[in-house]
Structure formats: C-alpha cells, structure tokens
Amino acid sequence: MTTEERLTSKLAEMGLTMPAAAAPKGLYRPVVIAGNLAYTSGHLPVTPDGQLITGRVGDDLDVERGQQAAALAGLGILATLKAELGSLDRVVRLVKLLGLVNCTPDFTQQPAVINGVSQLMADVFGPDAGIGARSAVGVTALPLGVPVEVEAVFEIAV
Amino acid sequence: MTTEERLTSKLAEMGLTMPAAAAPKGLYRPVVIAGNLAYTSGHLPVTPDGQLITGRVGDDLDVERGQQAAALAGLGILATLKAELGSLDRVVRLVKLLGLVNCTPDFTQQPAVINGVSQLMADVFGPDAGIGARSAVGVTALPLGVPVEVEAVFEIAV
Amino acid sequence: MTTEERLTSKLAEMGLTMPAAAAPKGLYRPVVIAGNLAYTSGHLPVTPDGQLITGRVGDDLDVERGQQAAALAGLGILATLKAELGSLDRVVRLVKLLGLVNCTPDFTQQPAVINGVSQLMADVFGPDAGIGARSAVGVTALPLGVPVEVEAVFEIAV
Numbered sequence: 001m002t003t004e005e006r007l008t009s010k011l012a013e014m015g016l017t018m019p020a021a022a023a024p025k026g027l028y029r030p031v032v033i034a035g036n037l038a039y040t041s042g043h044l045p046v047t048p049d050g051q052l053i054t055g056r057v058g059d060d061l062d063v064e065r066g067q068q069a070a071a072l073a074g075l076g077i078l079a080t081l082k083a084e085l086g087s088l089d090r091v092v093r094l095v096k097l098l099g100l101v102n103c104t105p106d107f108t109q110q111p112a113v114i115n116g117v118s119q120l121m122a123d124v125f126g127p128d129a130g131i132g133a134r135s136a137v138g139v140t141a142l143p144l145g146v147p148v149e150v151e152a153v154f155e156i157a158v
Numbered sequence: 159m160t161t162e163e164r165l166t167s168k169l170a171e172m173g174l175t176m177p178a179a180a181a182p183k184g185l186y187r188p189v190v191i192a193g194n195l196a197y198t199s200g201h202l203p204v205t206p207d208g209q210l211i212t213g214r215v216g217d218d219l220d221v222e223r224g225q226q227a228a229a230l231a232g233l234g235i236l237a238t239l240k241a242e243l244g245s246l247d248r249v250v251r252l253v254k255l256l257g258l259v260n261c262t263p264d265f266t267q268q269p270a271v272i273n274g275v276s277q278l279m280a281d282v283f284g285p286d287a288g289i290g291a292r293s294a295v296g297v298t299a300l301p302l303g304v305p306v307e308v309e310a311v312f313e314i315a316v
Numbered sequence: 317m318t319t320e321e322r323l324t325s326k327l328a329e330m331g332l333t334m335p336a337a338a339a340p341k342g343l344y345r346p347v348v349i350a351g352n353l354a355y356t357s358g359h360l361p362v363t364p365d366g367q368l369i370t371g372r373v374g375d376d377l378d379v380e381r382g383q384q385a386a387a388l389a390g391l392g393i394l395a396t397l398k399a400e401l402g403s404l405d406r407v408v409r410l411v412k413l414l415g416l417v418n419c420t421p422d423f424t425q426q427p428a429v430i431n432g433v434s435q436l437m438a439d440v441f442g443p444d445a446g447i448g449a450r451s452a453v454g455v456t457a458l459p460l461g462v463p464v465e466v467e468a469v470f471e472i473a474v
Contacts, residue, residue, distance in 0.1 A: 026269045026270075027279075027292075029291055032253050034194070037351075097344070101457075108457060108458070108459060109459075111459050114342075118344060133344060134342075134345075135416075136459055139296055141262070141263050143267075145266045184427045184431055184434065185431050185438055186449060187449055188449070190410075190412065192353060197449045199451060258453055299422070300454060
C-alpha cells in the first residue's frame with residue numbers, strides 16, 4: 001500500500017475526513033522545506049469541521065481524550081504536508097516529533113498522550129518510516145488553551 | 159534592498175542600535191552551523207545597552223511588553239548570526255523559530271507574544287525568506303527569570 | 317585521544333559504567349539519522365543499573381542533584397548513539413541540545429542544571445566538537461516525574 005492508501009484507510013478507521021490545511025494565524029508558515037527536510041510549525045488539535053479542542057490534561061481531559069487531541073494535531077500536520085507536497089507519498093520518513101502537553105504539574109503520562117499522534121504517523125507512514133525520534137513534555141500553557149501542540153520534522157524526496 | 163539595508167532601516171524604526179553579540183554564559187555556543195543550516199541557542203531578551211528584561215507574561219508583563227521582549231531576543235539572534243557569518247546577506251531564509259513564553263497558567267496568547275520576534279524577522283529578511291515555521295509555547299520558568307526565550311534555525315549560503 | 321578513549325576516561329572519573337542503550341518505551345525510536353544529522357529522542361535520567369531519577373528541581377532536588385540527573389540523561393544519549401553508530405568516533409560534533417528542567421515556577425538556574433549534560437559532552441567530544449548550541453527551559457511536568465529531559469542533534473560522518 002502507498003502512504004496515501006494507508007491514510008485513506010486510517011481516516012475510515014477513525015471515522016474522520018481529511019481536514020483542510022489550516023491557514024497560518026500569524027507570522028509563520030505551516031511548513032518550511034530546507035534541503036530534504038520539512039519542518040512543520042506547532043499544530044493545534046482541530047476537528048475536521050474546524051472546532052478547536054481546549055482544556056488541560058490531568059484536569060479537564062484524561063489521557064484518552066488527550067490522545068485524541070494529539071491525533072487531531074497530527075492530522076493537521078498531515079493536511080499541511082499534503083497541501084505543500086501534493087502527495088504524502090513524497091515523504092521518506094518521520095524524523096522527529098516534539099509533543100507539548102498542557103497539563104497539571106502532577107501529570108506524568110505525557111508519552112501516553114503523545115502516542116495519539118505517534119500511532120497515527122506509524123499507521124499512515126508504516127512501522128519503519130512512521131516512527132521517529134520524539135520528545136514528550138508537559139507545559140504550563142498553550143496557545144488558545146489547547147491541550148496539545150505538536151511539531152514535526154520529516155525527510156522528503158526532493 | 160539587501161538584508162543588511164533592511165536591518166539598518168528596521169533598527170532606526172525601533173529606535174535601537176545593533177547589540178553586541180552576547181558571549182555564551184555557559185557550556186554552549188550561540189550558533190552552530192551544520193551543512194547549510196545554522197542552529198542558534200535560545201536567546202534571552204537583552205536591551206542594546208545590556209539590560210536583561212525579566213518577569214512573567216500575564217502577571218508582570220502584558221502582551222505588548224512580551225512582544226517587545228521577544229523582539230529583543232530576536233535582535234540578539236541577529237547579532238549572533240552577523241558575528242558568525244560576517245553579513246546577514248548570507249542568510250537564505252528563516253526555517254524555524256521556537257518561542258518559549260514564561261507565563262501564567264491561564265495565559266493563552268503565546269502566538270501574539272512571539273509575533274514580536276516574527277515581525278522583526280519578516281522585516282529584516284523580507285516577507286518570504288523572513289517568515290518560517292514556528293511553535294509558540296507557554297512554560298513555567300525560564301533562565302534568569304526572563305519572559306521570553308527564542309531559538310531559531312536558518313538556512314544559509316555555504 | 318579518540319572520543320571513545322575520552323568516554324572511558326570520563327566514565328572512570330564519574331565512577332560510572334556505560335549504561336545499556338534504553339529500549340524505546342513507546343512509539344518512537346531513540347535516534348533517527350537523516351543525511352548527516354542524528355536526531356535523538358528526549359532522554360530521561362537513568363542510573364547505569366537502571367534506576368530512574370525523579371523529582372522537581374527547586375523543590376525535591378537542588379541544582380547539584382539536577383546537574384547529576386542531566387549528566388545521566390546525557391549518558392543515555394551517548395549509549396543510544398553508540399548502539400546506533402557502533403562507535404562514538406563517528407560523531408563529528410554536537411550541534412544542539414534542548415534541556416528541559418521540571419522545576420518550580422520561581423527557579424531560574426536552568427542553565428546551571430543543563431551544564432551537567434553539557435560538561436559531559438564537552439569532556440567526551442572535546443571542547444570544540446562537544447560544545448553545541450543549546451536551549452535550557454523550565455517546564456511544569458516531565459514523563460514519569462523526572463527532573464530533566466534532554467534531546468540532542470549531532471552531526472555524524474556518513
């Protein structure tokens with residue numbers, strides 16, 4: 001299967017449609033390509049119909065809802081990449097994810113939350129190319145009050 | 159206009175002089191070049207006469223003063239780059255910014271704060287090369303009590 | 317001296333043995349190589365006999381114990397790199413560190429804590445190749461309650 005075919009299959013499994021690539025809301029680009037690396041901006045969790053997920057993990061959201069938010073942020077990254085590259089089949093591999101979790105000070109399951117986006121990447125790009133290096137971090141606040149922000153570096157075919 | 163000419167113009171508009179490149183205060187280098195990418199260290203907001211800005215956004219500083227601090231951190235990045243490269247005209251483009259905002263847990267306008275440095279980069283490098291990917295994040299504490307820390311990746315001509 | 321010889325010497329000085337490379341605990345790889353850059357995941361402080369260090373700096377841990385934790389996270393990065401590359405002699409230089417410190421809101425010595433890992437890198441790779449760009453940041457919570465998480469980018473010979 002190609003990456004695009006796996007994406008279609010994964011979206012069906014999630015019961016979601018591919019969101020439109022988000023327009024930048026400030027002085028940044030959703031993705032910049034330098035050489036064979038694509039650097040994405042931090043993406044926030046937005047549902048395919050455009051609703052922003054908000055709240056703090058460990059307080060308003062439990063781990064499972066945090067994972068769902070992380071997956072939505074990841075879906076936004078895929079939409080951004082697809083808009084930039086034309087097809088996700090041009091992606092060689094996921095290099096790195098930085099997963100930021102807006103959480104209470106006593107919350108320690110940031111990796112479980114960020115697995116929401118890592119599982120999406122593994123399913124779409126496959127278990128080799130779709131699993132990259134990663135850091136999961138708990139932070140005190142995120143833009144617009146979202147629970148998760150995710151940025152990524154991909155290797156692409158040029 | 160060249161980048162160096164835009165920098166001169168922007169400094170005049172801000173009423174600032176170019177700061178000296180900051181000497182590293184620990185076991186790090188202000189910038190490291192690998193291939194055609196320049197990775198900067200996190201830069202703190204320092205005025206051209208060397209005064210460090212401190213405080214927490216959402217408490218001691220409002221959004222506008224946070225933006226000014228972010229612009230000063232960005233000016234420090236430009237001073238570091240200029241010291242390393244000789245001229246900012248060697249910069250091909252801004253690839254990525256990571257903007258860290260020391261803020262209260264209920265503060266959600268990190269992107270507005272980080273626009274302070276993004277506007278500087280856009281003005282100096284131009285609206286294409288000066289706008290990169292970006293993440294804005296709220297954190298619980300920063301070195302020396304500063305409100306903003308900014309790190310950047312640039313593509314350079316080699 | 318080669319890097320591997322400096323590593324042996326540094327381990328003796330620290331009174332530590334080289335830890336085994338940590339198996340990934342989730343959907344990530346400890347390190348991914350893209351071109352001539354090696355991106356590591358965030359590494360947590362684990363003693364060579366496998367005990368995780370936990371606690372918050374500024375509360376449970378002072379600066380010195382935070383530095384020791386940072387050095388252990390760095391040792392884990394070296395173990396990961398050695399397992400991937402065969403020999404640390406293949407490392408050209410440290411490009412960048414991101415040091416995340418789980419700390420109280422009033423703690424401002426993140427750079428001193430992260431010096432624990434920077435000193436290790438400088439001792440093992442030497443004072444030129446082992447000192448890279450760096451950001452030190454205070455965050456509200458880290459995975460499993462650790463005080464320090466460190467990720468790194470290295471340039472390698474390919």
